[in-house]
Each structure stands twice: as C-alpha cells, then as structure tokens.
Amino acid sequence: MKLQGFSRFSSAVLAYYLLCGLFQLVTVSLISFFHFLLDHKLGVIEDWVFDKGWEIVVLVKVCAFYVVQKFVHLPSQSRQPFRDLILETWKKPSRNLFALCVAAFLICIFSASPVTNFHQGANIFKALISYTGISVLLLLDVLMLLSLRLHFGFGIWENRFSVLVLALLFWLANKILFPFALAFGAHIFFIHLAVLQLALWGRDNWSDPAFFIGFVIAPMAALVGIDPVWGDRFSMLSSTSDLHVATYAAIWLLCSGFIWWRAKTEQIA
Helix, strand or coil: CCHHHHHHHHHHHHHHHHHHHHHHHHHHHHHHHHHHHCCCCHHHHHHHHHHCHHHHHHHHHHHHHHHHHHHHCCCCCCCCHHHHHHHHCCCCCCCCHHHHHHHHHHHHHHHHCCEECCCCCCCHHHHHHHHHHHHHHHHHHHHHHHHHHHHHCCCHHHHHHHHHHHHHHHHHHHHHHCCCCCCCCHHHHHHHHHHHHHHHCCCCCCHHHHHHHHHHHHHHHHHHCCCCCCCCCCCCEECCCCCHHHHHHHHHHHHHHHHHHHHHHHHHC
8 A cells, every 4th residue: 555545544544533532432421411411310410321222333433524525625625525426336236135035034043043032122223223223333334445446546455455454443432432332343343354355355335334234234133132332232143152253253254255256256257
C-alpha cells in the first residue's frame, strides 16, 4: 500500500473508532445524568443501558460513520457522494451465494444445538431489534471499507490488509467501547472477517455481505442467541454449545473457499 494511501486509510479508520468512543461516552453520560436526576441507583442504570444496548450501539456507530463519511467524501465533486457509493457498489448477488448461506446456516445450527430459551425476557420484539442491530453494525463497517477502497484505490494485497485490520479493530474496539455487551468474543472477529471478505475480495459490493448477514449472521443472533450484545437473554432459542469460535472460523474458511472458487470460475469464463 502506498504510504500516502496507508496514512489516509489509517487516519480514517482511527477517526471512526475514536468518534465511536466519543459518542459512546456522551450517550452513556447523558443516560446516567438523567437517571441520577431521578435518584436511580447505579444498578438500575446498568440494567437500563444493557436493555437498550443495541439501540446505543447502533446510535453510536451511525453517528461516527456519518461524521467520518462527511470528511472522506470532501474531495468528491458529487452532491450526494454517499448515495453514489451505495449505487456504485451495488451488484447482483453472486451465483451460488444462496448455497453458501444455506451451508453456513446449517453449520451454525448443527454446531449450536439450540434448545428452547427459558429466560423470562425472551420475546419477538427484542429478536427483531437484535436482527436489525447486528445487520446495521456489520453493514456500516462494510460500507466504511468500500468507501475507503473507492477513494484510496487499494490494490489486491492492500484490500486483504485493510480487511484484516478492520476486522481486528472491530473486535478489539467493540470489546472496549461497549463494556455492557455480553459476547463480543473471538467468534465476532471471524464473522466480521468473513463479511468484509465477501464485500471486497474479487469485487467491490455490499450486496453479497448484506445477503449473507440477512440469511445467516442476523438470524443466528436473533433466534439462537449468538448475539454480541445481549447473548441469549432475549432470544427464542439458546445454544447448548461453546464452540462458537470454531464454528465461525469454519464459516470464515467456507467464505474464503467460496471467494476462491468464484474467482477461478470467473477467470475460466
């Protein structure tokens, strides 16, 4: 990666996560302030923050993403650069992507061995929030990477480097930024790595990762309780397995194999 491109990439990514930290601090501070005005105890505040965990995460991420995108798109001559990014990076989902999703979902289901969740908080509304929250969380980072790719023109090795850096930063930053989250474990790193690979390796698009998130990652979070923020507190089902890291590492390898196979197929065609 050229030094100038690397510097801009690093600056944008660093700004993204620093802004996430700032918005997180402001949001939680405001919540705590109003709760203290009502003479609520610290335990009540912690429970409220956890209960609204996904709403807080999405708010923080959206605000940080919006600010960074404003600066990233400053050199653009377009009046609506973000809309242009969405349109330019939309592609028809790859052939056989549905087969990949089915295979990945079956691996997740069989490895999780889900049973009925007897937590009192389990409900459909929370499941919908979980589904939406993790979808937004992952897609924002996909769009961030595509935006940087579009403006800084990374080559193939720079793409792979940026995917690894963002996936690693995503995992570490979210573990630090959202201490109320129950399960930002190592398996989230592999989830993010797989999603970013689908977005960038071979073709710049957000349709493939959106399809994969919508049919594999989000349902597992919302229904089976493999949720980075709430765990299985509000899901209909609960996983009886502790092999989440191995499972999602296998999913990442499956996605990598799919990308390799797709590239070979396109070369032959």
